[in-house]
Amino acid sequence: HIAVLGSINMDLVAYVAKAPQRGETVTGREFRTLPGGKGANQAVAAARAGATVSMIGAVGTDAFGDRLRSALDHSGVDTDLLRTVEGPSGTAHIVVDDDGGNAIVVIPGANAALTAVDAGDEAAIASAGALLLQLEIPLEGVLAAARSARASGVRTILTPAPAQPLPPELLAATDLLIPNEHEAAALTGLADPADAARALLDQVPEVVVTLGAAGSLYAARGADPVRVPARRVTAVDTTGAGDTFVGALAVALGEGNSLPEALSWASAASALSVRRPGAAASMPYRKEIDAEAGV
Numbered sequence: 001h002i003a004v005l006g007s008i009n010m011d012l013v014a015y016v017a018k019a020p021q022r023g024e025t026v027t028g029r030e031f032r033t034l035p036g037g038k039g040a041n042q043a044v045a046a047a048r049a050g051a052t053v054s055m056i057g058a059v060g061t062d063a064f065g066d067r068l069r070s071a072l073d074h075s076g077v078d079t080d081l082l083r084t085v086e087g088p089s090g091t092a093h094i095v096v097d098d099d100g101g102n103a104i105v106v107i108p109g110a111n112a113a114l115t116a117v118d119a120g121d122e123a124a125i126a127s128a129g130a131l132l133l134q135l136e137i138p139l140e141g142v143l144a145a146a147r148s149a150r151a152s153g154v155r156t157i158l159t160p161a162p163a164q165p166l167p168p169e170l171l172a173a174t175d176l177l178i179p180n181e182h183e184a185a186a187l188t189g190l191a192d193p194a195d196a197a198r199a200l201l202d203q204v205p206e207v208v209v210t211l212g213a214a215g216s217l218y219a220a221r222g223a224d225p226v227r228v229p230a231r232r233v234t235a236v237d238t239t240g241a242g243d244t245f246v247g248a249l250a251v252a253l254g255e256g257n258s259l260p261e262a263l264s265w266a267s268a269a270s271a272l273s274v275r276r277p278g279a280a281a282s283m284p285y286r287k288e289i290d291a292e293a294g295v
């Protein structure tokens, strides 16, 4: 099984022709509440891709908390380790304009409580085939989980998003780092993804840089970076593409596939997700991924 420690947010999305400027009020077209958060999205992606998934996270005592918990349950994610924290759930306030551009405010809410792991979390991590981490919760919590995984010899896969400077100890406890091209550049100061990947190999043994429609790039020590093409598809909504990619990749690796095989399967999974609207809602199930990947 796969353990995920990370954020759970309700995405509050306003669709408008043009985003308001400071001091301006505009009338939008539509409003939606969509379960999200990088942690929850990766958990849903991995569960739909066929793994048993334990989500370690926190929701609030507001109505969103109940909805977020049941959305995870509904996708088959084990929510036994979710905490309910007095106060609001995490929310992301998103304005999407007609050009597909967006502006986002994230308020951590209950996610801010994830500063440590307890004995139950450690047991779930120790028995997992992989631990998935991202950076939408306090760094102390991410570090505690990474340490725990390292102590039990569990593979840690870190998505360094949102981009921020990383403590060396976290990178030292990471087996596979998966930045997108912007995060790779922010972490290294190098604009070229292959250069950035090579630089990151000083600190982690394996790096995958995702490049949107251009696919991904895989680098390991002692070899030249390898490009994995994306599938040619008509993208409708790329929100959550990266989380779908990581969730599927973790499942394929957990089943004993090599990294190149797992990357090809993950690229099929994320291609399916960009063809449909929504983040978690667009994530494909096992059968669809196998059909798309031709296995």
Ligand code: ADP
Binding pocket: 180, 181, 210, 211, 212, 213, 214, 215, 216, 229, 230, 231, 232, 233, 235, 238, 239, 240, 241, 242, 243, 245, 266, 267, 270, 271, 274
């Ligand atoms: P993030 O959402 O984290 O920024 P990317 O945009 O790099 O991540 O996308 C992750 C993966 O999803 C890519 O490596 C690619 O395989 C797939 N993907 C993303 N956008 C497209 C697209 N337009 N067409 C096909 N595949 C895509």
